Amino acid sequence: MKVWQIVIVVILAINLFLPVPCPCQENTFEVDESAIPPEAQQKATEALQALGSGRGALPINYRMVRIIGLAKAIETQTTEIKTALKDVGAKETETEIHVDLRGDVLFDFDKCNIRPEAMEPLRKIGEIIKAYNSPHVIISGHTDTKGAEDYNRRLSEKRAETVKAWFAECAGIDPRVMETKGYGETKPIAPNSNPDGSDNPEGRQKNRRVEIRIRKS
Template sequence: MRALVPIASLAALLAGGAGPLPPAPAIEPAQGGWEGLSGRVTELEAAMAALGAREEGQEIVVDLPADILFDFDRHEIRPDAAGSLERLRRIIAAQPGGGRVRIEGHTDSVGSDAYNQRLSERRAGAVRAWLAARGVAGARMTALGFGEARPVAPNAHSDGRDDPEGRQRNRRVQVRIARG
């Protein structure tokens, strides 16, 4: 019998387009056959698309808007964030070799630097705790807070007026998943 190729490896190859696929593995009927594999790959692709995941070098990067995960000025995860976090968990689980996961909290510029730093750390820690409670090995994950130090959009317009849309984009938790 030929060696089985882990489904996570195939999903990673298909998702990353990393070279040619290995020869077709022997898949036992108990594993769901090719139809089961196809379904799991499709599920992974759907999870990545739903979260707007992108590849940067050897990482998969997911930006989770803070307003989806948390109420304003809070770090407790909202119950309705479970769907997005479950998709994230599936993407992490599909990476072969147990790659490192870096969870980075970010804020807008409203509030003091020290307050925003603490809030970003608590938010990153809350996402880490949620994932750990659902089976992602804690040793794989690092949670960091960057406060308002790494904006992805201006917090104010060039004339100094507030930019609510820019501030909203800056309030996020970014997850960087190393490819195995």
């Protein structure tokens, strides 16, 4: 066997052991989805200049500063806040305040635009968040089991996002302290159907909700 024949045999043998791109998987190869537009660096340079010498630095403990302020917030908790807590049916523990808002109050059926009737309870919750200077607010959307599971998850995510946007735009709450989650129909608080298999509209109504957890620390 000549040398060139040996080389070919060796190369073919190596090829057998190397992974071959599978046409059924789009991302087997590195697709540069993170391609950065050429103007991004220029925009970033301008943004950096606008920030000045501090470059927008924040102290790491700036959330902790808020927590320290919490004690004062509790001590000086006004009557209005106590009333607001009662009005929205808030449950308070040592670490957080938990509010459940009925989905039917917040949104029309299958929609994610906030209803006018929901503005007042949301405004009160916004006041509570601000009074406690909460460092972390978790807004989670939930649905009943009507409809496809994936659709319900999406709907619950959008609803939670809508509530976050409302708090940011209408109540002046820093969006960076708010986190949203969409659980769809996966975390019911009541049965969606009766033991005999029939529909349970009351249970489903309870499950259509937005939960807001206002962390105190």
